[in-house]
Amino acid sequence: MEDHIQFDPATTTLFLLDQRSLPLLEETFACRTVEDVVFALQTMVVRGAPAIGVTAAYGCCIALRQALAAGAYWTNELERLLGILEQARPTAVNLSWAITVMRSIWTASMDPTTLGTAWLNKAQQIQTQDIAMCKAMGRHGGQLLDDGDTVMTHCNAGALATAGYGTALGVIRGAVDAGKHIRVIANETRPFLQGARLTAYELHKDGIAVTVACDNACSYLMSQGLVHKVVVGADRIVANGDVANKIGTSGVAILARHYGIPFYVAAPSSTFDLKISDGSQIPIENRTPREVTHIGATQITPHDVPVFNFAFDITDHSLITALITEHGVLYPPFTSSIADMIGQRTCP
Numbered sequence: 401m402e403d404h405i406q407f408d409p410a411t412t413t414l415f416l417l418d419q420r421s422l423p424l425l426e427e428t429f430a431c432r433t434v435e436d437v438v439f440a441l442q443t444m445v446v447r448g449a450p451a452i453g454v455t456a457a458y459g460c461c462i463a464l465r466q467a468l469a470a471g472a473y474w475t476n477e478l479e480r481l482l483g484i485l486e487q488a489r490p491t492a493v494n495l496s497w498a499i500t501v502m503r504s505i506w507t508a509s510m511d512p513t514t515l516g517t518a519w520l521n522k523a524q525q526i527q528t529q530d531i532a533m534c535k536a537m538g539r540h541g542g543q544l545l546d547d548g549d550t551v552m553t554h555c556n557a558g559a560l561a562t563a564g565y566g567t568a569l570g571v572i573r574g575a576v577d578a579g580k581h582i583r584v585i586a587n588e589t590r591p592f593l594q595g596a597r598l599t600a601y602e603l604h605k606d607g608i609a610v611t612v613a614c615d616n617a618c619s620y621l622m623s624q625g626l627v628h629k630v631v632v633g634a635d636r637i638v639a640n641g642d643v644a645n646k647i648g649t650s651g652v653a654i655l656a657r658h659y660g661i662p663f664y665v666a667a668p669s670s671t672f673d674l675k676i677s678d679g680s681q682i683p684i685e686n687r688t689p690r691e692v693t694h695i696g697a698t699q700i701t702p703h704d705v706p707v708f709n710f711a712f713d714i715t716d717h718s719l720i721t722a723l724i725t726e727h728g729v730l731y732p733p734f735t736s737s738i739a740d741m742i743g744q745r746t747c748p
């Protein structure tokens with residue numbers, strides 16, 4: 401699945417498979433303005449760290465066309481629009497990473513046409529390179545899985561969360577492509593249900609055996625020997641190896657340690673933030689209570705009872721067996737393995 405993010409340069413329109421409607425409906429959401437892109441990001445029409453980065457890159461192309469309406473002041477307007485885009489979601493570093501990459505090729509002497517061509521090329525490069533990085537993670541990480549393994553994953557770190565193939569699901573696809581028989585347990589991932597809706601949807605479509613489990617079944621499933629490995633994605637990995645990922649990930653990691661199950665995190669170099677030394681400094685998105693208080697249109701909590709809806713948590717680096725990147729597999733101590741493998745390289 402590599403066609404869920406499509407950009408039409410002729411009309412400067414971004415077409416997104418609307419992930420809010422999956423798995424039952426495959427609908428397209430069209431973004432023609434920066435406000436549309438921000439809406440799509442915030443309401444999770446598109447979500448998952450690398451997919452957020454690709455969307456932001458095309459969002460810059462849309463921002464440029466929109467800014468030209470400001471005439472002579474187009475550069476000021478463009479800065480304002482990029483600022484709005486950058487604030488859409490706080491935790492996945494791929495958003496600011498993509499905008500930084502786009503900004504870095506914008507020089508003061510560029511006319512809008514030259515900039516437009518340069519940005520379109522760069523956004524397309526970010527998209528195609530993301531797929532290549534996922535496939536490389538699949539090749540490296542697939543070797544860590546054994547024929548017959550059942551792998552637990554949390555949230556959706558698949559094709560839908562990237563430009564295609566996936567990070568955690570890319571590792572699973574890499575093992576399957578190498579001829580191994582792999583079964584997947586997809587934690588349902590309350591409250592947005594990325595596991596039940598999206599991970600199950602894309603694996604089932606690919607013919608990879610997947611079973612959905614309630615988040616609170618994790619300990620029991622592990623205690624019964626039903627989970628051989630855990631592989632998850634990441635929204636941000638910092639210098640000491642601490643990982644921000646979907647709320648509930650750190651609980652899965654703690655349980656995996658308790659039951660002696662390897663816990664792997666798969667992420668491209670665009671998800672690493674080496675400006676931050678440890679996970680306590682990562683901003684955690686706090687989303688609308690409605691995602692917790694309601695399932696669809698049905699309210700499931702009493703009126704006026706407050707809820708928590710932190711969208712991410714931090715998994716301590718000490719709980720992580722290895723980090724799987726497009727450059728290879730990193731082992732503890734992560735401070736040095738990350739600096740050696742990621743610190744020296746930039747992408748794309």
Ligand code: MRU
Nearest residue numbers: 447448449555557561633634646
């Ligand atoms: O809130 P979401 O759905 O954007 O959260 C997504 C995740 O937590 C994913 O695991 C992460 O972005 C990795 S995606 C390859």
